[in-house]
Amino acid sequence: MAVIFARRVLCLFRGTAMNYWLTQLFNGFSYGALIFLLAMGLSLIFGVMQVINVTHGTYFLVGTYIGLSILTWTGNFYLAILGGGLVIALVGIFIERFFLRRLRGNDLGQVLITFGFVLLLQDAILLIWGPDPKLMGEPKSISFTAHIGSFTFPSYRLFVIVVAAAVAAGLWLFENKTKFGSAVRAAVDDVEMASGMGVNVPLVFTVVFGLGSFLAGLGGVLSGPWLGLQYGLDLEILPYAFVVVIVGGMGSLKGAILASLLVGLVDNFGKGFFPDLAYFTLFLPMAVILAVRPQGLFGRTL
Amino acid sequence: MDDRGLMLQVDDIHTYYGESYVLQGISLGVPSGTVMAVLGRNGMGKTTLIRSIIGFTKPRAGRIIFEGRDITPLRSHQIVSLGIALVPQGRRIFPSLTVRENLTLGEKPPGANGRGEAWNLDLVLDLFPRLKERLSNTGNKLSGGEQQMLAFARALMTNPRLLLLDEPTEGLAPLLVRALGDILLKLKERKLSILLVEQNLKFALQFSNHVHILNRGRVVHSSSPEALDKNHEVKARFLGV
Numbered sequence: 339m340a341v342i343f344a345r346r347v348l349c350l351f352r353g354t355a356m357n358y359w360l361t362q363l364f365n366g367f368s369y370g371a372l373i374f375l376l377a378m379g380l381s382l383i384f385g386v387m388q389v390i391n392v393t394h395g396t397y398f399l400v401g402t403y404i405g406l407s408i409l410t411w412t413g414n415f416y417l418a419i420l421g422g423g424l425v426i427a428l429v430g431i432f433i434e435r436f437f438l439r440r441l442r443g444n445d446l447g448q449v450l451i452t453f454g455f456v457l458l459l460q461d462a463i464l465l466i467w468g469p470d471p472k473l474m475g476e477p478k479s480i481s482f483t484a485h486i487g488s489f490t491f492p493s494y495r496l497f498v499i500v501v502a503a504a505v506a507a508g509l510w511l512f513e514n515k516t517k518f519g520s521a522v523r524a525a526v527d528d529v530e531m532a533s534g535m536g537v538n539v540p541l542v543f544t545v546v547f548g549l550g551s552f553l554a555g556l557g558g559v560l561s562g563p564w565l566g567l568q569y570g571l572d573l574e575i576l577p578y579a580f581v582v583v584i585v586g587g588m589g590s591l592k593g594a595i596l597a598s599l600l601v602g603l604v605d606n607f608g609k610g611f612f613p614d615l616a617y618f619t620l621f622l623p624m625a626v627i628l629a630v631r632p633q634g635l636f637g638r639t640l
Numbered sequence: 641m642d643d644r645g646l647m648l649q650v651d652d653i654h655t656y657y658g659e660s661y662v663l664q665g666i667s668l669g670v671p672s673g674t675v676m677a678v679l680g681r682n683g684m685g686k687t688t689l690i691r692s693i694i695g696f697t698k699p700r701a702g703r704i705i706f707e708g709r710d711i712t713p714l715r716s717h718q719i720v721s722l723g724i725a726l727v728p729q730g731r732r733i734f735p736s737l738t739v740r741e742n743l744t745l746g747e748k749p750p751g752a753n754g755r756g757e758a759w760n761l762d763l764v765l766d767l768f769p770r771l772k773e774r775l776s777n778t779g780n781k782l783s784g785g786e787q788q789m790l791a792f793a794r795a796l797m798t799n800p801r802l803l804l805l806d807e808p809t810e811g812l813a814p815l816l817v818r819a820l821g822d823i824l825l826k827l828k829e830r831k832l833s834i835l836l837v838e839q840n841l842k843f844a845l846q847f848s849n850h851v852h853i854l855n856r857g858r859v860v861h862s863s864s865p866e867a868l869d870k871n872h873e874v875k876a877r878f879l880g881v
């Protein structure tokens with residue numbers, strides 16, 4: 339095994355190695371950006387509400403399908419991104435208000451109900467869009483291959499990176515520069531005391547859940563032209579989001595950014611070098627980081 | 641306010657943690673503009689009384705009336721919006737918020753029943769000048785004393801008419817306890833109503849208009865501070881002094 343690995347690495351350093359590395363780096367980075375969009379909402383919801391939202395991956399996938407439908411009707415990709423995010427936000431808010439809210443403090447009940455919604459939404463996908471995998475076209479305006487020197491990369495992935503960066507910046511501004519944002523952070527710190535300072539915690543929960551769901555839906559639509567649409571993709575991608583939440587620390591924006599990029603890169607290089615050990619290369623860094631920092635990179639000591 | 645001039649009236653409340661029956665029928669009142677002390681040894685239910693009033697742990701029976709209004713069914717943030725503020729045991733400063741954010745989080749103007757000049761950031765910082773230099777520090781960078789000042793200051797920023805203080809002197813150096821006493825006097829002069837939970841008997845006697853003693857979830861003594869100070873039997877029996 340070590341020998342095979344060494345040979346591969348040696349190969350890579352000959353010939354077109356430089357471009358190979360750049361491409362891999364770029365792919366890992368852009369995949370990390372996509373994972374960030376998925377994981378940030380999960381992390382927010384986990385950090386603020388202590389809800390393990392198993393449905394999150396399914397929000398992502400349903401978002402993709404809704405995006406596809408909007409794209410088919412309107413032909414406007416940007417509308418599809420927004421629409422997918424908004425519809426999923428409404429779905430999330432509905433589920434939070436009428437189901438999760440009644441189960442506050444009942445962790446097992448919440449996990450079970452979010453898992454129930456996985457099954458429900460998966461059935462909805464089968465019912466509405468059918469079981470066959472679907473493809474989603476890239477918008478023409480961002481579908482080209484960009485060159486920097488002899489290094490070429492698909493511009494769509496660059497677009498995903500730009501959107502993820504804009505989302506991260508927007509979230510940072512929201513969390514740090516608005517009154518509501520400081521209420522959200524206060525709720526992450528100490529939800530009971532936040533309510534004792536007059537913070538309307540049920541409202542914070544609804545907004546956070548809606549925002550997290552929005553990001554999942556938006557990320558889902560963005561993933562369409564890249565990962566395609568396929569029944570079951572939701573549960574395939576969910577573990578990535580959980581790794582990000584756990585490695586980055588629950589509710590931490592900085593942690594989610596770094597952990598997403600880490601996971602994207604590790605996954606990409608891992609699949610390149612050890613194609614048979616995909617999940618192993620994903621979970622190994624998580625195990626190592628958790629052994630050193632049980633609260634995650636930017637989580638608080640409990 | 642009700643006809644007896646009570647700012648807060650706790651009427652036979654029974655509060656549980658799961659199966660554990662902690663407050664076993666507590667009644668007491670805080671007359672408007674006075675400091676009411678609640679004393680008692682560790683684990684007797686003082687914090688649970690505070691938690692019941694602020695809505696963290698709802699009583700299963702009984703009522704809590706604030707300015708004539710039944711607040712028992714309300715959520716904490718609604719109770720706070722009516723004009724009650726909490727300085728909790730252990731301070732519970734938000735560690736990831738800056739001092740300024742901690743202060744402005746619950747900032748609101750005084751309600752219709754408010755009296756005196758309203759608190760704002762400048763006035764509160766004049767009262768706690770130490771916080772001024774720390775405005776952009778996060779809460780977890782403060783010393784214990786600074787945290788207690790911040791806990792007081794952020795409670796005042798909500799312009800409350802009733803202040804709930806849960807063991808404010810706990811863990812403070814004597815000098816800081818004195819400083820806190822001065823602040824309490826200033827608040828008293830402004831006719832703020834205060835429910836002061838303490839284990840520090842001397843401090844409570846010094847600043848209160850009336851004292852209650854809690855023992856195993858019941859009020860076992862109620863008197864003026866002077867009367868309690870002279871009652872060595874009650875002090876020995878319920879406070880261990």
Ligand SMILES: Nc1ncnc2c1ncn2[C@@H]1O[C@H](COP(=O)(O)OP(=O)(O)O)[C@@H](O)[C@H]1O
Pocket residue numbers: 657660662680681682683684685686687688689
């Ligand atoms: N969250 C809780 N869950 C269960 N029991 C609790 C909880 N908080 C306090 N208690 C119990 O309730 C009793 C009263 O506690 P508390 O009100 O904190 O007392 P005090 O503030 O007078 O020290 C104690 O026996 C304590 O062990």
Ligand SMILES: [Mg+2]
Pocket residue numbers: 686687688729807
């Ligand atoms: Mg206590």
